[in-house]
Amino acid sequence: MKGRYDDENLKWIPVLILAIFLFPFILKGATSSYKYYLYVLNIAGIYMILTIGLDLLSGFTGLMSLGHAAFLAIGAYSSAILVDQVGIPFELSIFISPVIAGLFGLVIGFPALRIEGMYLGLTTMGFGFIVKRLIIALREWTGGSAGMPVSKATIFGFTINNDWDNYFMIYSFVIISVIIARRIVISKLGRAFMAIRDSEQAAQASGINLAKYKMLSFFISGLFAGFAGVLFAHTSHFISTDHFDILLSIYFIVMVLIGGAGSIYGAVLGTLFIVLMENLFIPLFKDGLAKYIHLEAGDFQAFIFGFIMLLFIIFQPLGLYGMWLKIRIYWKLFPFNPRRRST
Amino acid sequence: MKRYVSIIIMAALAWIRCENRVTSPGVTDTEILIGNIQDLSGPIKELGFLIPSGTNMYLDYINAQGGVHGRQIKMLIEDHGYNPQKAVVAAKKLIEKDQVFALYNVIGTSTTEAIRPILEESGVPLVAPATMSGTMSDLSRKAGHLIFHTDAGYDVQSNVLVDYILEQNANAKIGVVYQDDDYGANVLKGIAEAEERHGITIQREAYQRGATDFVGQTGNLMKGGITDVIIGGIVREPVTIMKTSQAMKYSPHFFGHAPTVDARVGLLAGDAGEGFTSCYFAYLPDSDKSGPALYRELCEKNNVPEKMRGIYHYYGFATAHILVEGLRRAEEYPTREGLINGLETLNNWESGTYPPITFNKNDHAGVEKIMLLQIQGGKQVAITGWLE
């Protein structure tokens, strides 16, 4: 019997995974500055893991979070302290640190039982500030606002040395995260999350304990973010409170929404789009343009970024994944395309 | 015969040296590429604009004279928006893609700390990071041997200020107002050292980045009977604090760290700012040394607008001297090691803009001297020589 989950062209997935792992080799052949491109992709990969978790929370469960950079920070700092100061091996820290972030998720999940919508968003934003302050206050371990250096990751004796190694480590974890998140979404858990988002009453009438599942959603989201934090710490080798700015949290939500909330692939695409846009395309564009006009103000990059985002939202409000679905439907129906909605 | 052989050997040697010339990244026969990472879109974008402008003014001057060893110095500027993550991206771009010879004047403490691992990995030296963190020149830290720090740390500044205050008035009660971030943490580090050395306690008052209101802090200083206040702010904070205390009829002596050496402090604070004492680690743009004189001359020549001239623009100009001197002292066909070795030969070197600078294998803190300046009649006047 063909299961209902198999309708999404599983045969392409191994090809995609292969492409992900072959990409650095192609890049290396194509350009000598491949390490720079790989580094940007690595950031995107780390953020992807976080935004997948954020999507489970905000896109699927409908609980707004504007403080996700805090979970990233908790994961990063826990792992840095555990590995470098307590002496726990990295392989173990991968499991412990996300759980710590997840437990913090429970702490912030507790107000979420009563607070909703934008109110919750702002509560989580406050949580972000509180965590930042906590990190500064624990300066004995965290180095306070000066930040702290972090050692390189070592997995089973193999040290992850440079961007090349990081790429393979990070994207392996990204693939695992996507698979786990997909599994969550199509299981009882995911249904419960979506039911909470769309109708709390129906969820309760179906026997879903709102409190338990909201907390669970925060916990899982914290796990993903904390895990991203572990990778963040051990691949950038230096963390400080400046890394985990409130604006970063807002960017995370932007990534999820640009991709299309409520879809795992959307979160991945949105993250890739924003990170590449901000760190790669716009600087390159600026370099290209600098040959012709002299740019006095450095805000030019930010302006282009905001402008592209605005155009994107106005012309594609459903996000990248929505755009992809539209294109797919377009080709499926090819000669008989529906007219554009004229309103 | 012997002559021919020796000529051939000489030619071969010259050829080998020629081969060596082009291997160093960022250096061609006509150009040296330098990378600079500034905050062009973040909270201190004003500095991100002014400092490189000053640097470029000096580099243009040097380039017009034929450059260093016949090479023009070209500086590429990237933005980090005061975000360490973006600083790393920018550094990677400069080093991997643009292939710069060296990094220079990266601004901010956390941002500079964040690119340490990259410096270590790629062996690119960083000359004159624009941060006054005291631990920047610590050689035992990662990439320590690659960083040449030319700013006096905030801890040094705090120490000197406390020493000076106690010298003037042994019974002074000192208070400090600090920004509650890494800037403040560095200030407090020096304050704690000074407390221990003198056996005094200093009242601490915090404020948040971007705060507009200092009534609470000023009131607290007043209640604590503080006679000498050290302000670890930039421009807005000393101005507002001095105006607030004037309104509250509270008149202690005010002191500030290097970022407060801005002509606008005197301008904005008016008579409330009279007597405000700040400290700086270079000669002021209007002093009569050779560096400042050149600065004024170049400003006139390039028609630099009046609002751009000032301590930040000058700072970019002043630190560029050290970079250029380092490049001069590197070999004729510079390598990164050559630049490092060249800079490490500086021994009490007078740039005209800075106090005598010394770098060697064991010391990468070029300047640990500061000079106190006081606002008198709305203008900053040097009131001491170099203090250590």
Add this chain to the structure above:
Amino acid sequence: MNDVLTGLLQESVSGIALGCIYALIAFGFTLIYRATEVVNFAQGELMMVGAYVNFFFVTQFSGVLGGVNFWVYLFAFAGSIIFAILFGILLDYIINRPLKDEPVFSVIMATISLAIILRSLTAIIAGPISLVPASPFGDNTFNIGSVVISILDISIIIWTIVLMAIFYFFFNKTRWGIAMKATSTDPEAAQLMGIPIKQVYRFVWIFAALVGVIGGVLLAPRMALLDTNISYLGLKAFPAAILGGFGSIPGAVVGGIILGIIETISMGTLSFHFEWVKEINDIIVWIVLIVVLMIRPNGLFGIAKVKRV
């Protein structure tokens, strides 16, 4: 004891003035949220634009009128208000119209990108160097007992009261105001009743721009230096709007003032007497907010939305 009381009073006056600025920004949030359920992340940027525009007008008019005097400020203020109205109309066309059928989240995203655009565009146009804003009131102060009050602070407080009174009158007594109220309660029903909701939405954006610009004009002289960073005050006004209850006009004012006072007092008297307050005084506002929301999930003045099943 007397000393403490004076200190508290002194800090409260400053706190109220600061709180009024927060209230004005929070009020901008409230207006747009009430009508469209959109949280306008660009409200702080609107304020920043207002401050810059006012600065521009002051320099221009003082050039025309020869020197800075009372009339210059008046004309500049009038100019800023006209600008605000035009700007509000523009925003309605850019943000609201194209996205009127789209989910609320898209509009929120649009406001985030608008915030980025405004911040960078202002810096590109005005240049990265900080400006020195002037105030018609200078640094003048007066004393009540031992409490020093700056005239600038008083003018901020008075302006906020006047604006709130005008808006209160508008919303409760005029036809347009009542139409806007109706639209915010139930847009579909309002449309059926013949209320032109397109115009109502345009009015909402104009008002939001107006309070933003006025807030900017009032705040700029208090900042000593004018740079684009003042837009981050928008983020600080969020808790004010939330504390009062998103969508409530008195809530915005009360929330703003409470937060303003908490901020100054925690920096002042509290941290003088309790050393540990220094460790938390940038998050004390958030702690208060979270505690209040735990007790009243819809803020102090907010009303819970009832959903029929």
Add this chain to the structure above:
Amino acid sequence: MSNLSIQNLHIHFSGVVALDEVSFDIKEGEIFSLIGPNGSGKSTLFNCINGFCSPQRGSIKYNNVDLLARRPHEIVKHGISRTFQNLQNVPFMTLLDNILLGAHHRLTMRDTFTRWISRKERGREEALALEVMDFLGIANFEKKYLSGQPYGIQKLVEIARALICKPKLILMDEPAAGMNDQETLEIGKIISEIRDILNITVLVVEHDMNLVMNISDRICVLDSGRILAMGEPEEVKNHPKVIKVFLGDEVHA
């Protein structure tokens, strides 16, 4: 044997009395209808049974279990499920997932994890839903997203979601609202079948008098929170007070 027993239920919201001393019993295996004008407290009664509202006085017992002491999500464990007046579905989930949502408490967490790995297990989960869908005649729609489906289908999905948890009592809030005559007949048939084939007690709130009269074993008439009349359809139909409330005074005048 008395199954659901409601005693002296009283609830008021800020002065407005929604239910006033309402008492009745529902026997196992009957179709019991609640009728009454808008605002007479029918939905409130449902919400009380379901735990969304807590009444000021009175008791609701099901098989001697005090339902008022349970939280909303626990009610379904005691064999009571419900449908809603306004559709409470998840639009961006497939029909199958929407229905499986109702099976939430039947699937344990451990099964969930095995299901992650084993495709066979997933098939078993789907079979649960397909069974119910077959019963309601909406099979073959299972992979479609709910959003964009006709109203009738969405309504049936609600019923399917209530049925999949194998309840002993099902509360149906206006199942025929917004449907045409043909669909209403269908719904009536389905309600009868639910009782006859699945042996589920049905408590239904409905405005469509024809439907109510056709399917009900007993009817309770509510007006302004009070019980006007209760009994067999014929009995209620001819009750003078009921005629007065439903048809107005002019009939008698």
